[in-house]
Amino acid sequence: MSSIIQLLPDHVANQIAAGEVVQRPASVVKELMENSIDAKATDIKLVIKDAGKTLIQVIDNGAGMSVTDARLCFERHATSKIRHAEDLFDLHTKGFRGEALASIAAIAHVELKTKQDQEELGTHIIIEGSKFVSQEVAVLPKGTSFLVKNLFFNIPARRNFLKSDSVEMRHIVDEFQRVALAHPTIYFTLIHNGSEVFNLPASNYRQRIVNILGGKTNEKLVPVTEETEIVKISGFIGKPEFAKKNRGEQFFFVNNRFIKSGYLHHAIMSAYEGLLKEGNQPSYFLYLEVPPHTIDINIHPTKTEIKFDDEQSLYAILRASVKHSLGQFNVAPVLDFERDPNLDTPYDYKDKDSSTPLIQVNANFNPFATETKTKSSGSSVSYASKSNHFPKKESASWESLYVDLKTDTEEVASISFESSAVTGSLFDENEVEKSTTTYQIHKKYIVSSIKSGMLVVDQNKAHQRILYEKFLENITVHSASSQQLLFPLHLYFSTEEIEFIKELQPSLENTGFQFDEIHSDSIQISGIPVNVQESEVSIVLEELISNLQNEIPENSFSLNDGIAKTMAKSLAIKTGTSITVKEQENLVNSLFACKDPNVSPFNKPTFITLSVEDLDKKFAI
Structure with a gap:
């Protein structure tokens, strides 16, 4: 019997790998933007047409690539990040497996333009379905431009499974926001069908969150900071009164990489226990820094799940940090019988010096002067002539105020008023009982x-x-x-x-x-x-x-x-x-x-x- 096992051609193997790496246009956006970040870019522009089905272009001002690197980057498992197996547990970059560009080139028309700063000319490469069409020298600015057109052109079944433009664009925006939130010092721009969706200048973490989610977000944020030997935590959480039904504003970043973790999310929800309405979800933007050798990133094709060495300690530290911030900023209620809340110093004024209040007293003011008022010029004027146009009858004593009060009250008492109390109902009681058919x-x-x-x-x-x-x-x-x-x-x-x-x-x-x-x-x-x-x-x-x-x-x-x-x-x-x-x-x-x-x-x-x-x-x- 002849052998039935044979090696797959490279272009078929790349298409199979693309099924894991490239699930939709948002996957291409994530991989290309992370490559730009690894290239030390400070300005990244993302251009989208038809929700990525027609065009995805990422332009950066990073280090660029040489002629040899530009050609090798499309080969499978070609990477500059890994030399030994031990390097997988000491990663400081985004991409490392060398599968992304090979997978993208296998299912789309790709155009690469790149130039290094010290070189006079750059490299222009065109690939269609893993086949090199052309490679030539070109005059280009510093950095790299990846242009991906007609995604899944040679796999129509995968293209038919894509959702509508609005849904695919929403996934692209999600990936864009995750990368932009993790790197606030980089200038990001997103353009869709010729219109600018995001323009995010370089800033700090708080300003980046506000720029993405809107101006009113600033008043919702509570800072979180904690540093231990296991983890360093920074970022912001949302106040309980601004919690929403959806989980759209929940972000975990580990070593500047967005992750999903139900275990860590449970720690946050535990810290908010008793502060949220049923079904509501708090907002959080938390950045965790851990030693690279204590985590395993390579357990999921999209690298959004991470395995921690000591999850239980991380859970406890995260929960305590969030709970401490909620209490420190008077967001969570405090049970202290000897504490007077009126004596609390607002957090913003805790370290400020108090200023002595200025007291101004009018030395000429006399509260007992009822007949005359002394002006600054020395002349006097009667109160009665200024405040009243009618002569006021002087009372000999306070008893005169109650003269004739008895007769007045007697006259009032003799007047009968109509009662406003309801003595009956609109329907007869027996009729209501007879007509009641529901309970x-x-x-x-x-x-x-x-x-x-x-x-x-x-x-x-x-x-x-x-x-x-x-x-x-x-x-x-x-x-x-x-x-x-x-x-x-x-x-x-x-x-x-x-x-x-x-x-x-x-x-x-x-x-x-x-x-x-x-x-x-x-x-x-x-x-x-x-x-x-x-x-x-x-x-x-x-x-x-x-x-x-x-x-x-x-x-x-x-x-x-x-x-x-x-x-x-x-x-x-x-x-x-x-x-x-x-x-x-x-x-x-x-x-x-x-x-x-x-x-x-x-x-x-x-x-x-x-x-x-x-x-x-x-x-x-």
């Missing part, structure tokens, strides 16, 4: 009698169905009513969330929202849907962004369906809310007027029925 149990279920037995309705799920069909009809028919606000409502969001709201604006306006202005970090709303309270607007929008942020359906109807579901869930009557008999009856009647009253928008039953036979069986002996 609320545990502020959760509504029970009503029917001919065959008993009906039990879940008030929350039933109201979700009612609101869902109403919102969906308003969006599709464009017939929503809007209540105008007396004063416009200003809400602040991050740049990414603002872009998301712009995409949803037409559908939101069909539900009753009216947007006056949309800025880079805030929106102004002048009208809201009729059944939405002003205090609920920010909650509704945050939950809408949280639920639809990761996957925006390409179908317009599906997007509208998602908006209707999210708004219905946010505005439905919550479990634990007491409602009147009239409201109960109206809820039941509105439910059975729906097109599909049996299930909620999330396919949960809205009601159940118990027949008389079922009840009889419960009491059978």
Whole structure:
């Protein structure tokens, strides 16, 4: 029998490797930007067209490459970072395996322009699907420019699995933000379809966070600092009152590399215990510095997961540091019976010198001078002539103030007033009892009698169905009513969330929202849907962004369906809310007027029925 095992050609092996390294356009962005950082660049520009499907270009002013390096960088496992196996446990750079450029070149059209500072001319290389098309000398500025076009052009199945432009662009923005937050001293620029999305000049960590997430972020941040032999922690956490439903503003950086860690996230949530509402997530931007030999980065293809040598100690230190910062800045409550909070010194004034207050006294002021007031010129003027146009009757003594008071009170006492107390009800009590057909149990279920037995309705799920069909009809028919606000409502969001709201604006306006202005970090709303309270607007929008942020359906109807579901869930009557008999009856009647009253928008039953036979069986002996 002949041998059946054979070596794969290089271009096939590269395409297989690309499946692990390059999952979507955002993967290319991450790899190319990290290469620019390793090249000591101080200015990095990212240019995107059609969410990376047509063009991804990264331009930097880094060290550049020689002619030989420019050619070798596209070979598999060609790297300048690793010499021995031990080097894998002492990494100080981003890329090290030498797979990224080879994988990208295998599934796209790649154009490389690079030049070193000491060289007069640079190198221009064109590769299409791992095949070198041309290599020539060119006049170029210092640095490197990687241009990736037509991603997955030779793997149409992978290209068809890409999501819509809005979803893919959101993943690119996520990768861009992670790299930019880790390196605030580098100037970053992001341009999408000719318009500038981010322009982040070199700054410090706090300013970089504010530049990315919006101007109002600064007041939400609480600094965290701790240094031990195991780890050095720095960064910022968000105040509990600014916590959100989604986890979009949570970042861990280990040695300037973004990571995901459910274990460390649990440490943060433990520190916030008792300070957050149920379901809310705090914001945090934490930078951890650990010795490189105590971590293993090479356990995941995207290098977003890290294995720590001593996770338990790291957990304890991180939790204590966050809890200490919350207490130090008076964010967390303090239990101290001998402490007077009025004597606390604000943190900003702790190290400042106190200034002696200046006291000014008018030596000529006489509080007992009731008849005359001395002017600076020496003349006197009567109070009565200045403050009153009518002569004031002088009282001989304080007893004269109560003269004739007795007769006045007697006259007043003889006058009868109509009582404002409610002595009756709008409906007769017997009539109310007869008309009462619904009852609320545990502020959760509504029970009503029917001919065959008993009906039990879940008030929350039933109201979700009612609101869902109403919102969906308003969006599709464009017939929503809007209540105008007396004063416009200003809400602040991050740049990414603002872009998301712009995409949803037409559908939101069909539900009753009216947007006056949309800025880079805030929106102004002048009208809201009729059944939405002003205090609920920010909650509704945050939950809408949280639920639809990761996957925006390409179908317009599906997007509208998602908006209707999210708004219905946010505005439905919550479990634990007491409602009147009239409201109960109206809820039941509105439910059975729906097109599909049996299930909620999330396919949960809205009601159940118990027949008389079922009840009889419960009491059978």
